[in-house]
Amino acid sequence: MKQTLLFFLLSFITLSLSAQITFGPETVVEEFNPELIFDLKKDFDVSNITDLDQMFIWNVETVEAPPEWKFYICDLNLCYAPGTTFVEADAANTIAGDSTKVMNFHLLASGTEGYGKYIWNLTAVNDPSDVIASVELELTATLTVDISEEDIENITIFPNPVSDYFNIKNPNGAATQIVLYDVLGKQVRTYDAHGVSNFYMGDVQSGRYFARIFDESGKSLKVVRIVKR
Numbered sequence: 028m029k030q031t032l033l034f035f036l037l038s039f040i041t042l043s044l045s046a047q048i049t050f051g052p053e054t055v056v057e058e059f060n061p062e063l064i065f066d067l068k069k070d071f072d073v074s075n076i077t078d079l080d081q082m083f084i085w086n087v088e089t090v091e092a093p094p095e096w097k098f099y100i101c102d103l104n105l106c107y108a109p110g111t112t113f114v115e116a117d118a119a120n121t122i123a124g125d126s127t128k129v130m131n132f133h134l135l136a137s138g139t140e141g142y143g144k145y146i147w148n149l150t151a152v153n154d155p156s157d158v159i160a161s162v163e164l165e166l167t168a169t170l171t172v173d174i175s176e177e178d179i180e181n182i183t184i185f186p187n188p189v190s191d192y193f194n195i196k197n198p199n200g201a202a203t204q205i206v207l208y209d210v211l212g213k214q215v216r217t218y219d220a221h222g223v224s225n226f227y228m229g230d231v232q233s234g235r236y237f238a239r240i241f242d243e244s245g246k247s248l249k250v251v252r253i254v255k256r
Contacts, residue, residue, distance in 0.1 A: 048081055048122070049074045050149050050160035061136035061168040063244060069132045071162055073103070073149070078124040083149045083159055085120070086113035092143035093136075100147075101131040109135060119152045136168045143167075174201045179248050184238055188254035191229035195220060195240075202248060204241040209234070231255050 050073055059067055075081045085102060089112075097109040103120040114120075122128055132147060145164045151157035178198045185194055195202060197220065205218040205226065215236065218226045236253045 047075060047077045048083060048149060048159050049076065050147075050162055053162055055162070055164045055166075057165075058167040058169060059136075060170060060243065061138045061140065062170055065135065067134040067136065067166065069134075069164065070129050071132065071147070072127050073120075073122055073130055074127040075122045075124055080121055080123055082119045082121050082152050084114050084116060084118070084152055084155060085147065085149050086155060087132075088112075088146040088148070090144040090146060092145070093139050093141035095137045095139040096141065096143055097135045097137070098145065099133050099135070101133070103128050103130060106131075113155070115155075116152050132164060134166060138170075140168050140170050174199070174242060174248070182240055182249060182251075184251045184253060187251075188256045189228050190256050191227065193226055193228055193253065194224050195226070197224060201242055202240045203243040206239045206241070207231070207253070208237045208239065210236070228253075228255060 055069055099109040100107050143166045148161045149159045178201050181198045182202055183196045202220045205220055207216040209215055233255050238251045238253050240248045
């Protein structure tokens, strides 16, 4: 009888802890350039939705990743060296009641392309197999594709002159940002060209402008003169 009561008591504590601590966002999917981003940092909120202090430990499972990739964790106590995949009870995190704190996952891709999937678990202090909450990261590192002179030459803006909207012909998605300047060199507007080809200019005064077109690394590809009717 006592064993039965103890079992139900432990089950209740486990369920309660799972309902008291949240961890998110639950899923992160991101693509980045490992030549431009040396340390990819992702923030995760840990929330205690009760009015009592709660404790937890954590572990990270590498489902798949290039061998050159390393990660490190900054929890509520400190930042650990790359290669640390878990903490034990003597390094448990404590979060105060009715509070939210931030922990960080850092990926060091070492300039290497590839795909990585990681699962970061918060677990009970007395039982690391008891998962309280988890987040999943899917990260893809892609190096910048060389842009040919022909592709740059073929980037065009039309119609020109512009009434309300202009479009961009963007071979291979080389152009990722358009910055509009007036004839005095003052920046008028910035457009995000990732997967977008139609841009509004109807509220810009009539006159002559210059559109400087950039790639994802911030390199200026070309400048196009625009006339706004």
